Amino acid sequence: MSPSDPCPIAWPTIREQFLLDEQQIYLNAGTLSAMPRTVLDAVVRHLRHEEANPTRHVSLRWQGDAWQALHVALADYLGATAEGLILHVNATEALNQALFGFPWQAGDELLVGHMEYGAIVNAGREAVRRAGGSLRTLTLPEHGVDDAAMVQAVLDGLSPQTRAVLLSHVTTRTGHVLPVAAIARALAEKGVALIVDGAHGPGLLPLQLADSAIAFYGGNLHKWFMGPKATAFLFVHEDWRSRLQPSIVGWGNVPVDGARHVPGAEISPGTFFDVFQLQGIRSRAYFFALQEVLAFRRQLGERQIHERVADLRQLVRQRLTGELGLVCLSPPGSLSAGLISFTLPAGINPTGLQETLFHRHRITVAAWEEKPGQAHLRISPHIWNLESDIDHLVVALRVELG
Numbered sequence: 001m002s003p004s005d006p007c008p009i010a011w012p013t014i015r016e017q018f019l020l021d022e023q024q025i026y027l028n029a030g031t032l033s034a035m036p037r038t039v040l041d042a043v044v045r046h047l048r049h050e051e052a053n054p055t056r057h058v059s060l061r062w063q064g065d066a067w068q069a070l071h072v073a074l075a076d077y078l079g080a081t082a083e084g085l086i087l088h089v090n091a092t093e094a095l096n097q098a099l100f101g102f103p104w105q106a107g108d109e110l111l112v113g114h115m116e117y118g119a120i121v122n123a124g125r126e127a128v129r130r131a132g133g134s135l136r137t138l139t140l141p142e143h144g145v146d147d148a149a150m151v152q153a154v155l156d157g158l159s160p161q162t163r164a165v166l167l168s169h170v171t172t173r174t175g176h177v178l179p180v181a182a183i184a185r186a187l188a189e190k191g192v193a194l195i196v197d198g199a200h201g202p203g204l205l206p207l208q209l210a211d212s213a214i215a216f217y218g219g220n221l222h223k224w225f226m227g228p229k230a231t232a233f234l235f236v237h238e239d240w241r242s243r244l245q246p247s248i249v250g251w252g253n254v255p256v257d258g259a260r261h262v263p264g265a266e267i268s269p270g271t272f273f274d275v276f277q278l279q280g281i282r283s284r285a286y287f288f289a290l291q292e293v294l295a296f297r298r299q300l301g302e303r304q305i306h307e308r309v310a311d312l313r314q315l316v317r318q319r320l321t322g323e324l325g326l327v328c329l330s331p332p333g334s335l336s337a338g339l340i341s342f343t344l345p346a347g348i349n350p351t352g353l354q355e356t357l358f359h360r361h362r363i364t365v366a367a368w369e370e371k372p373g374q375a376h377l378r379i380s381p382h383i384w385n386l387e388s389d390i391d392h393l394v395v396a397l398r399v400e401l402g
């Protein structure tokens, strides 16, 4: 260890900082993460504050500075700028804003990768259909190719009608990491926008959104980042801010019949912030608690968090392939992250296995039928997990898979 290396972290003590049931093993951060106790305390603190004076403690008229400070802090973490950041309650909502607010024209095409999350594909199909366009699916290399080959595969899939491409940063089924920054650069040169489903990006991979050519990045903060449930964001590239149509119109300044609707004197008209943030009253307690997540992550060190998740994931890979003989579906090395998936032996009912693992062994994982006769198991460990959790998983799977 060199003097500049951070102190090693005692991971068992980190586990104690979460409220997870001690009698259970939670290996499903890819669906939803747990949040540290300090974050829950902050949510409660902010809710109490709001209740102390709902008018002054909720309205942006009085909370505007704190709201702005939160955007600056989050933007700093995401390598973004506060100006282009819109907070949402989940990635579905954030990406709906991008997809339905996109300036589609009749005949336009939205190209989506074949590994995309169904709900977001639904949103994309519906958004482009309403504008008189269509969606097309592109099959991409699945088992690990270098960035240049992946960029080329996307470029090869374009048609003259393609206006936008929708791709995940990290795919939901296998944790495949797509080189979204390089793809966005190549697409921008052709005048095509990249819309990134970043549900699994924040907290798992370092992000530099402001410097990238990604047109829209919708990310979750309640997965790998460890924020309260119902926290997410959309980051909009500078070039796209004036073209995005708000899906909710409130006090924010939007064009009305060619004129500008100017709201109350206390609100400065015309900014992206006005249009996308002045969309009615809501509690901001969950969002304000994100400051506490940033503090928690800073204290542990971002690099240590990423490395710990990668180490646990590698251990899952080694043990499930080496000791149980399962076939791993996730590409090797840094070509995948966070989530790690395996093919289950023929004849295994994935829902039954998921329920048995929970009820008999108190282990939470994800399992599903990929296609008839082919079932997948997905493990997503996070920093609250210990090596002993993976020992238990291996024992349980050995019993249940026979």
Ligand SMILES: Cc1ncc(COP(=O)(O)O)c(C=O)c1O
Pocket: 030, 031, 090, 091, 092, 093, 116, 117, 119, 120, 168, 170, 171, 172, 197, 199, 200, 220
């Ligand atoms: C790739 C991907 N996109 C989008 C979502 C939707 O996230 P949310 O339900 O938080 O909107 C998920 C959820 O698992 C996902 O895996």
